[in-house]
Amino acid sequence: MRKFLIPAAAAVAVLATAASAAASPACTTAPKAKWLSEAQMKTKIAALGYTKIKVFQVSGSCYEIYAFNKAGKKAEVYFNPVTGAVVQNNED
Template identity: 60%
Template sequence: MKIRHLVLAATTLSLGTAAFAGPQCTDTPKTGWLTEEAMKQKIAADGYTIEKFKVTAGNCYEIYGKNKNGQKAEVYFHPVDGSVVKAKQG
């Protein structure tokens, strides 16, 4: 009975991880990326406020914050050119 619960828990965890996986942005070495400071300035110029900023496992810059309309936003940016790769807003 315990093994069955462990297998179920492991399966649930692996499915949960896959469901929240972010995009893969680039294979470019970090020396070719916009600096974090330059990226934060670009994000602010695009009208976002940043509550959390990070580099993802998929080599993207990701923010949690608000868009120019004050709506919650989770946005992935390409670290080389600063373009939006994926966004969830509202």
């Protein structure tokens, strides 16, 4: 029984690591002291045309939002918190 538990535990650890890595992209390695403030970032996001922001949060090394884009489509967007640039954009 023990010989089956070790490979199973290793497989679970690998899958858990892969799932958390896929959760959000790597946006920056800069310390949080260098990040734009939440207010500054929200101004940049609005200038890009995103509206009706339902969620604004820190996700790993990114700012992440759930909102609507200019075309009215739902979007999950990850931003570089230092520059405000879009790193990943997932639209419905």
